Every structure is written in structure tokens, then in C-alpha cells.
Amino acid sequence: MKSILNIKLSLPIFVICCFLASGATYIFALKSSNEKTELLTLEQAEKELLATKDCNYNVERLSGYKFIKPLMFVDKDCEAASLKPIKLKILQIIDSYKASQNLNQASVYIRDFNSISWTAINPQENYEPGSLFKVPILLCFLKMNEIQPGILDRKLRLEVPFENKLNVAFKSKSIQVGKSYSIRELLKYMIVYSDNNATMLLNQNIQFSVLTRIFSDLDLPIPDKEAPHYYFTVGQYSMFMRAIYNACYLNTEDSQYAAELLTQAVFSEGIRKAIPKPIPIAHKFGESGNYDEIQLHESAIVYLHNRPFLLTIMTKGKDNQKLAKLMREITDVVYEDFAK
Numbered sequence: 001m002k003s004i005l006n007i008k009l010s011l012p013i014f015v016i017c018c019f020l021a022s023g024a025t026y027i028f029a030l031k032s033s034n035e036k037t038e039l040l041t042l043e044q045a046e047k048e049l050l051a052t053k054d055c056n057y058n059v060e061r062l063s064g065y066k067f068i069k070p071l072m073f074v075d076k077d078c079e080a081a082s083l084k085p086i087k088l089k090i091l092q093i094i095d096s097y098k099a100s101q102n103l104n105q106a107s108v109y110i111r112d113f114n115s116i117s118w119t120a121i122n123p124q125e126n127y128e129p130g131s132l133f134k135v136p137i138l139l140c141f142l143k144m145n146e147i148q149p150g151i152l153d154r155k156l157r158l159e160v161p162f163e164n165k166l167n168v169a170f171k172s173k174s175i176q177v178g179k180s181y182s183i184r185e186l187l188k189y190m191i192v193y194s195d196n197n198a199t200m201l202l203n204q205n206i207q208f209s210v211l212t213r214i215f216s217d218l219d220l221p222i223p224d225k226e227a228p229h230y231y232f233t234v235g236q237y238s239m240f241m242r243a244i245y246n247a248c249y250l251n252t253e254d255s256q257y258a259a260e261l262l263t264q265a266v267f268s269e270g271i272r273k274a275i276p277k278p279i280p281i282a283h284k285f286g287e288s289g290n291y292d293e294i295q296l297h298e299s300a301i302v303y304l305h306n307r308p309f310l311l312t313i314m315t316k317g318k319d320n321q322k323l324a325k326l327m328r329e330i331t332d333v334v335y336e337d338f339a340k
Helices: 013-021 043-052 081-099 130-147 183-194 195-202 209-219 234-246 252-263 320-338
Strands: 006-008 029-031 037-039 058-062 071-076 103-112 118-121 155-157 180-182 281-289 294-302 309-317
Touching: 006 183, 058 309, 071 234, 071 252, 071 320, 081 103, 081 118, 103 234, 130 183, 130 209, 130 234, 130 252, 130 281, 130 294, 180 320, 183 195, 183 252, 234 281, 234 294, 234 309, 252 281, 252 294, 294 320
Parallel strands: none
Antiparallel strands: 006 058, 029 037, 058 071, 103 118, 103 309, 155 180, 281 294, 294 309
């Protein structure tokens, strides 16, 4: 049984008129035969908007309570016309990287936190999250601490290093064998330094039922404990970052703690490098894939003055450094538009 209730609300017709008047120039359609994006004319775009006549709201609420259904998210089915110019520029960048044979695929999710405006590129593509999965692990331990206060102060000892079969390109600090760490300290190593030893030690002590409840509450596919792989789309993964920013799942204090940890993340080759340093971002990156295909991803809340936004980028290719460069170029486009 799903734990989120979706309610459809009709959007007044005059909003559609606003979309047209705002100069919505392009709508994109993905050709399944060759995975190329076809650009529609303004006339065709207007006809499609008029044919739609309506754009539904999805109101997602948390279930499991007798007398209340806490509000989680409010979304529109339709992508924002105002973000179409950004989408076009990003598509051109992605096509350029594909032409150079350094990129197999890329997906992007953008959300304006000052409104419910969003857009996505290749939203159906699935990716292995790699270290992005450390954010739901963080949420899980914070939720465990809400249920049983004091868990974060519990000490765990690293007896032997965990075997890591992945060739990690972006390394940082790690916990040491023979030393004990509080769960709070391990969470910092996991998020700030993306330390796999800290993560594996935490995984040995995680309450899997709490983790699966988080996925269920966010209306995401439940992880299989025995499965070797788990996949996200850009929109699905973005739910975790949205939950932190909106403080709609954890309590306010723990949401603030999670966001603050993410602002300390040391990875700086992707989104962080493209955002001016005075502007804080809460972000997490992830590596995955194999020798045939590398995957590099990053999701970030960018606290841009009076217009904060969420940017999630997932990529598949052959060179980590070039994938990181692609993420920076995409971020440049988004930042330039939002900073106007």
C-alpha cells in the first residue's frame, strides 16, 4: 500500500493563457527511435498547450496517522514554460558532448524553490546512484534518532577496512582501522568526505525497516536488501533533497542538520566549481558504473540569494573528468539564468 495520497486539482484556464503570453517558445519531444530531441515550433507549442487545456496539481501527503495527513509536496504535471530556454541550452550542451563520444547519456532536473516551477531532461533514464545513496542513509539514521533519541551518540569501531571493488576517482578523508567513532561522526565522514568505510560501518547498524519506510513515504521503489543494484531517475533522487529543504519529513532541527552537513561536502569538481564561492550549496556527488561505462552524478540545493533552486545532474560516459566538466557547463547555464 502506498503511503502517499495523490490528489488532482484542476488549474484554472487563465493560467494556460499566462503560459502562452509569457512567450513559451519551445516544447520538446523525445524520439524513442534514435533518442534525439525534436524542437517544435512556437505555433506547434501553442497548439499543444491549448490542446492540454489543463495542468493538474499533485498534492502528496504522508499517511499512517489517524487524524492527520501531513503535507509533503505540491507538484504540477506540466514543466514550466519559463524554464524552456534553459532546457534548450542544456540540450545543446548534452548533444555536443555526445557528438564527441565522451558522453553516453545525461539527465537533468531543475526546480525553482520560490515556486513550483520545474523542468527535466531525459527524466525516464535510470542511473546507479553510487554515493548519492548516502543521503537516504543519512535520513534513515536521523529518523532512527527521532524514534529513539541518543542513537547518534552511540560508538562504533572499525575493526577491518571494508573491501571496495570500485575504482574511485574522487577520494578524500577516511576513518581509521582500530578507532571508534560516534554515529554522528560517521555521518559526517559519509556525507562531507563521502567515506565508504564510514558508510559500510553505518550500514551494518542501520534499521532497514526505517530505510524502506522512507522510500515508501517518498513514493519511491523499495530497495531490495539482496539486490546488487538500485536505480534512480533524476526526479526520483531529487525527492530526498526536496524533503531536506522543505523540512517536510524529518523534524526541523534534523532537516537543518542534514542540510548543514551537505553544505560541508568537499567534492568541488562539479556543481560547486560553477557556483560562486560566497553562495552556499548543499550537495552530494556519486560515482558508479564499470570499466565499460562510468557514471558520475551530483545533486545540489543552491542557496542563491532570493531565488534558491535544486539542480540534479546524472551522467553516463567514458571519462570522469569530462563528465565533471559537463556538470559544470550545465550548472553555468542554470546559474546564469537564475541569477538574472
